Amino acid sequence: MEPQTDPVGKFQVWDYVVFACLFLISSGIGVFFAIKERSKVSSKDFLTGGRQLTCGPVALSLTASFMSAVTVIGTPSDVYRFGATFIIFGIAYTFVVIFTAELYLPVFYRSGITSTYEYLELRFSKPVRVAATLIYIVQTILYAGVVVYAPALALNQVTGFTLWGSIFATGVVCTFYCTLGGLKAVVWSDTFQMVVMVGGFLTVLIQGTEKSGGISEVWKTAEEGQRLNVFDFDPSPLRRHTFWTISVGGLFTWLGIYGVNQSTIQRCISCKTEKHARLALYLNLLGLLLILSCGVFSGLIMYAYYSKCDPWTAGYIKAPDQLMPYFVLEVLSSFPGLPGLFVACAFSGTLSTVAASINALATVTYEDFVSQYFKNLSNRAATWTSKGLCVVFGVACTTMAVVASYMGAIIQAALSIHGMCGGPTLGLFSLGILFPFTNSKGALGGLTLGITLSFWVGIGAFVYPPSDSNTRPLPLSIENCNFPNTTAASVTAVPFLSTTASADRSALAENWYSMSYLYYSAVGYLGTVIGGLLISLLTGRSKPEEIKPVLIRPVCNLFCFWSEKYKKKCWCGVNHAEDTMDDVVDFGTALEKPSDNDFKTEENGKKQSNNTNDETHMNAAFVPETAF
Template identity: 35%
Template structure:
C-alpha cells in the first residue's frame, strides 16, 4: 500500500481542477451581475437547457455514485443495475406530473407551493425537513472523495475535507447558480473522462469484456432477478425498482436542489429536454458504475483486499483498485480522482446554493424591511448563508465515519425526511380532498415513525458489530501467506458477545425507508382530512393539482 501513491502528474491534474473551479466562481462573483435573488438563484431565468441538464446530472451523480455503486456491486452483486427502471420512471413523472405545476405557478421554491396549497406552517415544516435532509447529505458527499484522496496520497482525511469544502464554499458563495452550473459542466467532463479511462484500462487488464462476464457469473454477481417479496432483504428486484423510485422522486421531482435549476430555463419545452438529457445520462452512468463494480470483482475475485486487510474500509476498494491498475500509467489515477472530486464539489455546491435560497426565502425574507436595496442585500445575505452551511458540513463530516457504506448512509439518513416530504407533494397534487390539518398530521406521523426506524437501525448497527453479513463470498486463495494467516487468526477468535436480533422494524431494508415514510404520510393525511371534514375538493385551485388530476 505504501507504493500506491500519487505522482506529480496526478497532483497537477487534481490541482488544475480546483483552480479552474475557483476561477469560475471569481469570474461570476466579480464580472457577472449577482445583485438580486433572481440572478443568484436562477441566473435570471435565461440559462440554456444543455448546461443546466449537465449541471443537474453532475450534481446528481456524486461520489456516492462513483465510489458507492461499484463497492455495492463488488460486495453484493449487480442488482443496482435495476435502478435504471426507477431512473426512467422518475424522468417521466418529473416531466409530466410535477414540473408543469411548478412551472405554471412560477414559484421561487418548491416549498412555496405547499404554502399556496396548504398553509404557511406547512411550508416552513417542509423547509425544515429539507434543510435537515440536505445538510445530512452534504457531509457524506464530501467525505467520499476525501476518503479516496486520503487513500491515494496518504494525507490525513481530516485535513483534506476542510480544504475541499473551502474551495466549494468560495466559488458557490461568490458566483451563485451561474458559477454552480458552469463549474458543474466542466467538472462533469473530468468525472466521465476519469471513469471511462479507468473502465477501459480495467477491462483490458482482466482480459476483456467476456472474461468479466464469465468470472462475475461464477461469483454470483450477475444474479439480479431476486423476486423475494420480503422487505427485510437488503437488495432484491422490488427494493431496487420500487423502493429506489420513491427516493429518486423525492430528490429529483420535488427537491428544491433540482427544481431550482430546471426553473432557471425559460421555456417548458426546454425544461423537458433537460429532463430527458438528465435521464439518459443517469442511465448511462449507472450502467458504467455497475460494470465498474464487476470489473473490480474480476480483478480481485481470488484475493479480496478487504478480507486481506489491505484496506480498512469497504469504500476504499475503488481508489485502491484505481491506484493498483494504473501504478505504471502516470496521470490516470489523477484524472479519476479529479472526477470523484468534481462530482462531490458539484453536488455540494448545488446543495449549498439551494439551502441558502430556502433559508432566506422561508425564514428571513419576511423579516426584511422594504427598501430599494432589499434585493441586493438579499443576495449578500444568501452568500453569508452559503458560507455558514458549508462550515456546518465540515463539522458534520467527523460524525459519519462509522455508519456503514456510503450508499447505505445516503439512503438511510435522508430516508427519514424524504418520505414525509414526498408525501406532502403527493397529497397536494393528487388528493384535492386533503387539507392543511391532514397534510401536517400525516407528515408528523410519517417523520416520527421513520426517525424511530432509522435511529433504531443505526443504533443496533453500532452496538452489534458482529451482525450476520449478507455480502457475497470472496476468496483469498491468491493472497500472501501473511494475509491468509491474519485472516485465519481473526476468524477463529471466539466472539465475546452474541449477536442479538433487532426488532422486526429495524430490519427493514434501507432502500424502503422513503417508500414507507411516503405511504404513512399519505394514508394518515387522507384519513385525518376525512375525519376532520377537510374533504371539500371544490376549494382547491386547479393549478395546484397535477395536470392528470385536474379533470
C-alpha cells in the first residue's frame, strides 16, 4: 500500500454541510433551553438543571464530556505508535465507576450541596475549600485548553482552516450554548454529540477496515508489528505504559477525574434521585468502554494501512496527533460528507467537554466565591452573574489552547494535567470521606504536600523528558513510501518529545522525572493522604461526635458479610446508626446560603412539593446502616 505523497484532499461542500450542522444543532439546543427555561431565573436551576434530570441523558453527557477530542484523535495515535496496551484502561474505568458510585457520590448527593467544594468547608474549614477550588479552576482551564487545541489541529490538517481561527470558533460556540441554556443545554447537547462521536468512529472503522484488506489482514499486520502485545507486567514505575501503570496509575488518574470532579458530580447531583445518579454512572461505563474500544481499533486499522509507509516519519505530517485526521481524509475522501462527519465527531467531544467545564467552573466560582461575599444578590442578579462567569471562563479556556500547542502529545498532556491536580484533590476528599479523625490542619497540610510532589514530578518531566528506553516506541516503516532522494528502507520514529542523552542526565532526571505520567495522580494522592493523617495525629484528631455522619462514608459498611460489631468498631466513634433521614434533611437545610432567601417566598410552594417527593424517594434509597 502506497499512501499518496502529495497532501491529501480538502473538504468538499457536503463535508462543510455536515460539519456546520453540528454547530447549528448544538447552538440550537442552547437557544431552545434559554427560551424554555426563561421563567426559571434561579441560579440553581441554571447551574444544576433543577435537579430533575434522568439517568439516560446524564450518562451520555458524562461519556461525551470525558471522551473528548483528546480520545478521538489522541488514542488512535498512541495505539499506532505504542501498541494496543491502551485497552487496559478499561480495567481502570470499571473500578473508577464502582468507587465513584459507591463511595463518593452518596456523600455529595445526600448532603444537598451544589459545589463539591462546599463539602470541604463543612467537613474541614473554609481555607481548605478555597485552596481546593483554586486548584480545580487551574486544572480545568489547563485541560480545556488541551481539549480545544486538539480538534482545531484536526480541522487545520484536513481542511486548511487556520489553526487559531478553528480554536476561536470552538470557544465561541461552546460559550454560546452554555451561557444561554445552562446545565440542561450542556447535558442535552452532550447527548446529541455522543451520537455524533459514535457515528464518526464507526464510519472510520468500517471504511478503514475495508481499505486495509479486512479484519483478518488488520489483525495479522498489527500482530506482526507488535501492536497486539498488550500485557506487559514489568513492575518498573518508569515505563510509560504497562499493565500496572495503566490499571493502577490510570485508576488514580481517572478517579480524580470522576470521583470528586465538579463537572462529573454536578451532573450526577442534578439527577432526580440518587438511584438515577448511580445508574447514570454505570450506564456511562458502557459508553466509556465503547469509545475506548473504538479508539484502540482505529489505531490498529491505521497502523495496518500505513504499515509500509508511515506518514509521520516520511514527513507528510508534522506531529503524531495529525495521524488520525490525515488517515480519515485519505480513506474517506471519495465519500462526500464522511470526512466532515469525522471532524464533527472530534468537535463533538470538544464541545461537550469544554461546555461542561465552563458550566462547572461557573458553578464553583459562584458558589465558593461570589455567593460568599455578595450574600444579598437578587435572584436575577445571581443568574446573570452565573452567565457572565460562563463567558469569562469560555474566554479563558479558549486562550489556554495557545499554551496547549506547546504541551506535546495531547493524550499525555491531558492526563498529566489531571494527574498533577486531580490526585491531591482526590486525596483531600478521601481524607474527609474515609478517615473520620482527620482535622482541617491535616487536610490543608496534606494537600500542600500532595500538590508539591505531583507538580514537582510533572514539571520536572516536562523539562527533562523521559529517555527512549522508558517510552519504547514501536518500529515504523517507510520502505514503500514513494518520494525521491530517499535511501532509508526502514526507520524507527523518535518520541514526540525530544530527550537528553542518558549520560548527561542526573539521577533525579533518570528516576524521579522519568516516572510514568500515569503515576502523577497516585503520587499526589498518597502524599496528601499520608501527610494529612500524620499531621492530624500530631495536632489532635477530630472529635467523632462533632462530625455529621452524612459527611462520612465508612468503607466497612459496604461489605455485607461483616458483623454489626466490627462495622461499628470501624466507625471510629461516628454514630452512623443515628444517620436518619431527618438528619439529612436538616443538614441539607443548613447548607442553604443567605443569597437563596430572596427567592424562597416565590418558590416556597414548589419547594414544599419537591421536598415531599425528595423525602419519598430518598427514604426508599436511604436506610440507616444498610444504605451503605
